[in-house]
Amino acid sequence: MATELHLTIPPGTVERLEELRILTGAASITDVLNRALLTFEDLAGHVARGASFTMHEPNGRTAEVELLIEPQPPAPPSPRPGRPNLRLV
Numbered sequence: 001m002a003t004e005l006h007l008t009i010p011p012g013t014v015e016r017l018e019e020l021r022i023l024t025g026a027a028s029i030t031d032v033l034n035r036a037l038l039t040f041e042d043l044a045g046h047v048a049r050g051a052s053f054t055m056h057e058p059n060g061r062t063a064e065v066e067l068l069i070e071p072q073p074p075a076p077p078s079p080r081p082g083r084p085n086l087r088l089v
Contacts, residue, residue, distance in 0.1 A: 044069050 017029045048071035
């Protein structure tokens with residue numbers, strides 16, 4: 001079941017999302033946001049494991065891609081509600 005979320009976004013962001021929708025052929029701005037989240041999640045995982053990314057342009061030029069991602073160490077899992085915290089001894 002989907003959760004509805006209401007966002008307040010800076011001026012110009014809706015226009016940028018619409019431009020991305022057109023560029024990518026996405027069905028909606030919601031689709032753009034969902035794809036962006038999946039992409040960001042995937043990239044963050046790779047960066048957390050030490051990966052770097054290189055862009056190869058059609059003219060043969062290559063350049064390292066700087067991503068605005070600074071992953072943090074994973075937090076320890078929180079206990080599930082209603083289940084005891086078991087510890088192996």
